[in-house]
């Protein structure tokens with residue numbers, strides 16, 4: 001059984017980043033406006049270590065926000081020396097950081113190797129050059145490929161972050177970006193729907209009617225296809241949607257856009273809606289009408305199968321005319337669902353239906 005995994009997040013707000021991506025206000029996203037010092041890093045690590053359970057666990061220190069490798073090299077060394085000390089003493093297991101594709105070269109990677117960094121996450125956002133350009137990213141798609149390949153050549157774990165709903169973006173471009181990310185064979189991926197954050201250029205564009213954010217429904221729909229695509233290729237999607245905080249919520253720093261505190265769960269529920277509908281569609285509707293459908297699933301999947309406020313149960317009951325849908329927890333793998341309907345018992349292999357869905361939609 002794999003060990004429980006804990007992360008010690010250290011936010012490096014805008015430090016080292018002279019860019020102004022239209023959607024970004026790092027100070028608001030991280031909730032911090034001061035530069036992080038090595039003393040801060042040590043204090044944060046100590047604080048977290050004192051709260052972790054006293055058993056064998058995996059711990060990773062992660063530098064988030066800003067563009068870590070854009071920071072002055074001497075400051076990078078001072079910041080990295082702290083987690084390195086803890087790693088050498090066996091108190092933490094890994095070090096990760098995020099940065100921009102154009103802030104990766106051999107000299108930087110040599111430095112990160114020296115400080116035993118394990119994972120480098122690149123903010124890719126899109127692999128469409130027009131979208132990158134209109135988002136003010138200041139780098140090309142070509143630079144992403146170069147950086148990603150170099151990171152892998154050095155033996156780091158490669159993380160890739162993409163956004164949907166950027167300026168000039170659409171579903172097709174997002175799917176193409178995701179397919180290209182798959183081709184880079186990353187260790188993990190993050191997907192962020194674009195939100196209009198206060199005090200960004202995007203906010204001005206939005207207020208001037210020059211940018212229309214995705215609706216929540218559109219964002220869930222596009223992310224459903226992306227999540228299924230990454231799942232099909234066994235790529236771990238470690239985050240979907242911006243982490244809600246006291247300020248990252250609609251009406252505070254989020255001015256507009258597809259924000260939802262449980263965005264990933266909305267997407268996961270939508271995936272189960274598709275999987276279950278696909279299975280039930282194979283039945284003669286007149287036979288199953290008025291019957292009870294029993295679903296057995298791993299406990300971790302139950303709430304996504306039911307949907308928020310039982311939305312999937314309501315949808316399927318109404319669409320197929322069931323008398324009732326019951327969901328039971330069972331000790332079975334996450335990728336399997338058992339269905340009992342009209343005295344028939346079926347085992348659904350989630351990945352098989354995901355593949356079929358992607359092929360039907362000509363995504364793969």
Ligand code: SF4
Nearest residue numbers: 017019020021024066
């Ligand atoms: S590169 Fe990253 S930190 Fe810098 S402005 Fe763009 S999104 Fe923000």
